[in-house]
Amino acid sequence: MKAITLPLKSRPRWRAPLIGVVVLALAGGGWTVMNAQPKSPAAQPAAKAAPKDPVYELASADVTAISTRSLAVSLPLSGSLAPVAQATIRSKVSGEVHESGVREGTAVQAGQVLVRLDQADLKARLQQQQAMMDEAQAKLELARKNENNARTLLGQKYISQTNYDGMSNSVDLARASVKSASAMVEIARIALNDSVIRAPISGIVAKRHVQAGDKVAPDMPVYTIVSLNELTLEAQVPTTEIPRVKPGQEVHFKVDGFAGRDFTGKVARINPTTETGSRAMLVYISVANADGALRGGMFAKGSITTERSAEAPVVPLAALREENGKQFVYQIVDGKVVARPITIGLRNEDEGYVQVTEGVASGANIIIAKLEGVKPGAKVKMSTPAASTAQNKPASPVRG
Template identity: 65%
Template sequence: MKLETLPPYTQPTVRKPGWRAPAAILIVIAVAGGGWTVLRGKPEAAPAAPANAAAAKEKQDVFELSTGDIAAVDARSLAVSLPLSGSLAPLSSATIKSKVSGVVEATTLQEGMAVSAGQVLARIDQADLRARLQQQQAMLDEAQAKFAMATKNEGNSKALLTQKYISQNAYDSTQNTVDLARANVRSAAAMVEIARIALNDGVIKAPIAGVISKRHVQAGEKLAPDMPVYSIVNLSELTLEAQVPASEIPRVKVGQDVKFRVDGYAQRDFHGKVARINPATEAGSRAMLVYIAVKNDDSALRAGMFAKGSIVTDRSAVSPVVPLAALRTDKDGKSLVYKVEKGTLVSQPVKLGLRNEDEGYAEVVEGLQQGAHVIVSRLDRLKPGALVKLPGAAAASTPSALAKSADAAKG
């Protein structure tokens, strides 16, 4: 019996499902495609980064100003003033006093009423004055009669002396009588004139034109000589008497303009001119009085009002003026301003003239023109060369903006 060798037993192989191989292929393809996309996208995104950085840098460097940060340079006359204060006094005033004694018959005018020069203010009972005038006139007539008799006797004595019927001494005595009679006539005539003046003084008249400020007597009162009757002030022109420190007097000159205000007219400015300067200082204050002439055509001002104002001691020509807040100083101590020019901040040296600390402006002699924009705020981050943007209102007023607006209007 032939023995045949059988092949060894082999366990049957179980075949897995066939979907896994295609899935693995798809995964490999997806990973390869994603890697290719990433590698391709990196070079394209790289150029975009510098553009965004430049935009961010540009946005950071441009500083937008507000309306409170800048000021436009104006051109006008700048004045330097010296403050003062004082009281208003009438240029002319009068207190009318009685020259004669008597009873007041009438006083028709009252305080606040206007009067003209020569107008009757009051009348005094003239009966006594008139009788005194008549008495003096009678004494004058008597003196004239005696003088006439003495003159006639002197003529007769002269004739007798010529014929040598009387002595020279007798004639001289007659002539002396004539001289005495002539003197008595002159004396009596003077007394008549005095009585006539007294009669006229019984009618009290205004010596100046003005306004009644005080009536001192009433009708029926008895007046004595030198007793006040009326007070009159002339308000057409007033004098402001102001005290100025002696150290400031060299700045004050006759003819300088003065501007002031008074209580009751808070929004109205009054004007005057320096008329006189007192050469002596006031005791105690060591100040000097300055007299300022003030026209009062509308009679708005009154005597005794307190005034507060200033004297214009110096005035510049029409030139650019810059706010004091815009001024800066370089390391050499020279004045400069930060000016906005074509969107860039520029350090502009300036030469200054007059300064007005009260108004807060200084005259620019050189370095700036009217219409320029300067920085008035203390912005520490702003340095010369920085890019700035003007506010809409200020930018519209620049020459370039106006030119663009004009071109747009033409189009």
């Protein structure tokens, strides 16, 4: 008999993957449970250290040391220089120029001879007037003798009183003639002296108007002399600024060609009226010029010091802080920032400084830069010692 073989029943194919998924799920759940359990103190990381306050490092440009000096406020000006003493010498008599050798640019002294005129006519006129005076004196002597004789005759009753009075009157007329002749002699002598023309002041010859051989007439200019010992700076100042200007105020200015030199002067006077066609007044500044460096006509540009404070601490305007209408600065004290309320006085916008009358003392270190995060109480350190930015120099002009 033939054996019959039955086929084996096949297993489902999805069982193997399902079993793998179940195993993974059980493993993941066990890991989660284990990690959910509290860890022992030994397993925990070390606690973090408490945060420290930051320390800001400041550069030398961020800090300045307060200095003490005088602060000034000025008013800008410009104008031309003119000599105080200037003389145009004119001839007082007519005549021919015999000598005129002093040239332009030559320094002369008061009394020095500049021009000599021909004196022949003037000497002859003097001699003529002298002769007329001699004649008048002779007539006076004769009139006096006649008067004396008449007085004797009048005493002896030989002449009348009328005759005597006539003789006496002749003496008066002769005396008057002598005085007139004497005056004419003096005029002739003065004319002769005037033929020699001298410098009335010491200075420098600016213009020679005549040459040898020229004919001159009375009141004709012959020389112009300028004294440079003292000059006047004439500057226009707006009428709105005139109340700030007072006689005696100090003036600093510079002149083209002397860029490295600072010249000084003082306000001498103020013109009471405005200049034609402008709303400005002339201010006259007296300038000493002992070395003769400055010349008439030079253009000057400078400023009038209208206000000057006493010696006091000054701080840069950049260092000022304001809150609720009060001014203060950030001062560095023992490595910390401290807000110091201050009282300010005179301020110079152009120079960038303000006077402090109360609140801080000279030598204190203050912060001038606006730094983010640097507030009162913040710790700071400086990379280099702070230096004072204020210099002892004339104040810059405050532009209006």
